[in-house]
Amino acid sequence: MTIQGIRGANHSPEDTPEAVLAATRELLLAIAEANDLNPEDLASIFFTATPDLVSVHPALAARQLGWVEVPLLCAQEIAVPNSLPRVIRVLLHWNTSVPQRDIRHIYLGQAASLRPDRSAELTTKPPHSTHPFPQRQHPISNQQMINR
Numbered sequence: 001m002t003i004q005g006i007r008g009a010n011h012s013p014e015d016t017p018e019a020v021l022a023a024t025r026e027l028l029l030a031i032a033e034a035n036d037l038n039p040e041d042l043a044s045i046f047f048t049a050t051p052d053l054v055s056v057h058p059a060l061a062a063r064q065l066g067w068v069e070v071p072l073l074c075a076q077e078i079a080v081p082n083s084l085p086r087v088i089r090v091l092l093h094w095n096t097s098v099p100q101r102d103i104r105h106i107y108l109g110q111a112a113s114l115r116p117d118r119s120a121e122l123t124t125k126p127p128h129s130t131h132p133f134p135q136r137q138h139p140i141s142n143q144q145m146i147n148r
Contacts, residue, residue: 003043006031006092006103007118009111015086017056020049024061024088027108031092034104043093044071050087051079058088087111 010027012019024047031037045067047058059072077089089111094103105118112118 001095001097004094004096004098004100004103006035006037006094006105007090007115008092008106008108009087009089009114010108011084011110012053012086012088015053015055020053020056020058020088021061021064023109024058024090025065027088027090027106028062028065028067030106030108031090031104034106035094035098037092037094037096039065039067039070041095042067042070043095044073045093046091047072047074048077048089049074050077050083050085052085053088058090084110084114087114 008027008031010023012023028045032039045059045062049058057074059074062070062072077083077087087110105115107115107118
């Protein structure tokens with residue numbers, strides 16, 4: 001088994017905790033579904049947000065999905081002039097035997113313009129479906145995440 005990277009991005013319609021977390025949850029669930037990914041197989045997730053998203057840590061969305069054992073890290077994207085605003089990006093490090101060529105990278109909403117070559121991947125299922133994705137919801141506050 002090796003560690004493979006899965007990339008993805010989504011756009012938040014506004015900088016509110018609700019909007020950022022909803023966009024991030026949507027992205028994580030889409031990546032998990034497209035890759036038949038079990039969160040227990042994740043080594044870590046690296047989240048970035050554009051400088052205009054400051055209302056909440058995007059990583060909180062993973063905790064809300066019940067991904068409480070996965071190491072998470074947030075950072076700010078570099079402020080590139082004229083780049084797409086309000087974007088959350090992720091890089092999941094996945095322990096898997098799935099070859100890189102079969103990994104589905106997911107770009108949703110307006111973020112699909114960042115990688116038009118990858119934006120259609122959500123419509124195809126991976127050839128390696130082996131286990132169901134748990135749909136757990138565990139409410140956790142931003143303060144609880146900071147204290148972890």
